[in-house]
Amino acid sequence: MSAAIDHAVLAPRPPAAAAAPSRRSLLGLSREAMATALVEAGIPERQAKMRVQQLWHWLYVRGVKDFADMRNVSKDLRQLLAEHFEIERPEIVEEQISVDGTRKWLFRFPARGAGRPVEIETVYIPEEGRGTLCVSSQVGCTLTCTFCHTGTQRLVRNLEPGEIVGQLLTARERLGDFPDAATPQGAIVPSEGRLVSNVVMMGMGEPLYNYDNVAQAIAVMSDGDGLALSKRRITLSTSGVVPMIGRTGEEMGVMLAISLHAVTDELRNVLVPINKKYPIAELMEACRSYPGLSNARRITFEYVMLKGVNDSLDDARQLVKLLRGIPAKINLIPFNPWPGSPYECSDWDQIERFADLVNQAGYASPIRTPRGRDIFAACGQLKSESERMKKGDRLALAAAVAE
Known part of the structure; x- marks a missing residue:
């Protein structure tokens, strides 16, 4: 059973003096x-x-x-x-812990200007030998990808560099990954080394639509005298903002992931609507010219497996043809359901057949093990508005997903 630690009950705060200057x-x-x-x-x-x-x-x-x-x-x-x-970090509204050790935090940030406080979700995924933090770059999203829960939440605002870095700082604190912090008893974490060893910009939002703030946050995360994350352990995922891809490689120097999910413009226009602006041919050309691209620095193509939609063996053959000449690996992602979704996950046997065909063509195509489904922390399930549901409703939805 997943566990939840609720931090939402807060003592009332007295109103601030009208003339008090804000601190930076x-x-x-x-x-x-x-x-x-x-x-x-x-x-x-x-x-x-x-x-x-x-x-x-x-x-x-x-x-x-x-x-x-x-x-x-x-x-x-x-x-x-x-x-x-x-130097305040985000407020923890709720922390949920999956049966598989995945942790999801609902973070609240203060209002900016005349706005209201905003909330985002951040996920920690422990594995043997590494711990990956999935970081958000925006509150909500503009891209409306039809298989993604985050895409059903409107964009509220970009996160600032300190708010992006703050997710990493808070996660490290909660996990005991700082010198004077203690790891929670019973926590599932790597057995040695850093508990947060990798960062993926794959949370809420499109990172390349918040380019300057994301670039600054990554510069802080990778500074050798501070958080000291290697840029080879930082991956930025984009749905295909073609004009910014080359600049990302030149200025950020991080690993690149592309949310592909379809091999034809007709289908990708539906699944990933930004394709109407930057079609597949333009996206592939940007990938082929990505700075630093090599067999040691491959591009990851993310491909969510949707039953009867994009999972045929003919789709697999077209995928291999499409990526020809690009040092790449393909992450096959079993679709993670969310309430109201119009899609189903492909049958496991079909996912394996798809993977075998791609592997035989010379591309690594690992099938991503679903993590944190019971707390809606899996790929494509993040949506801060879901956390405002009553606890009973969330548990009922989780039970439905499990079935």
Whole structure:
């Protein structure tokens, strides 16, 4: 049975004074931007570089979330920092734990401008030898892919760099992946090494429609003196924003995944409507010219298996033909159901036949094991609005999915 830890009951907060200035978050800032912010707050320019190095260590190596815990920073400086800045992470509204160890967090971020607080979902998937965090880049999505639950939620806004990085920081804290943090008793995590070893930008939203913020967040995540994630362990998934793909390779240098899901424009126009703007031929050309592409840096093509829709052996043959000449692997994803979905998952025997044909053509085509289905944490199931359902309704839906 999945477990849920509810953080939604909050004590009422007194209204803030009307004239109180807002504090700027330091999370997600580049080193240069952080130095500028510190100087503007009154820290001498000659000290700025050293102070940035101190803050960077405390935020991203030690994982502290309160200036008071920065022990090698003077009391006066800690007070000045607290007056001008914040390092708050997202509020945890709910944490759900699947029977297979997958964890899903419903995170809440404060309002920006005149907006309201917003919520997103982030998922942690433990495996032997690695732990993968599926990170969101937007609140909602504009792409309306018909097999994806997130696509039924309208886009509210982009996430800022600190909000993207904050998902990683909070996950590492909750899992005990910082030096002074404890791993929850009984948690399913890798037996050795970093508990969050990989990040995939495959959560809510289209990362390339929030390019600048995602690029800045990835720069912070991959900084060698901080979170120090190798760019080969960061994968960005796009539905096919063709003009931004080359720039992603040049500027971010991360691994690329393409949400393909169909081998003809006619079908992909339905499943992934952005195909009407950037058809398959243009997408494949962008993939062939992706900077750094090689057998050691292959593109992953994601292909959700929909019964009677895109799972025939003729589809498999066309897929092989389509990818010819591209160093690639194909992730076959059994469709993960969600309430109201018009699709069914392909029969397992058919998925295996599809995979065998693709494998025989020389492409690795692993079948992704469904993870976290019982807590709606599997691929294509994320939708923050679902968490506002009553607990009884969620349990009833989970039981229906299990059947």
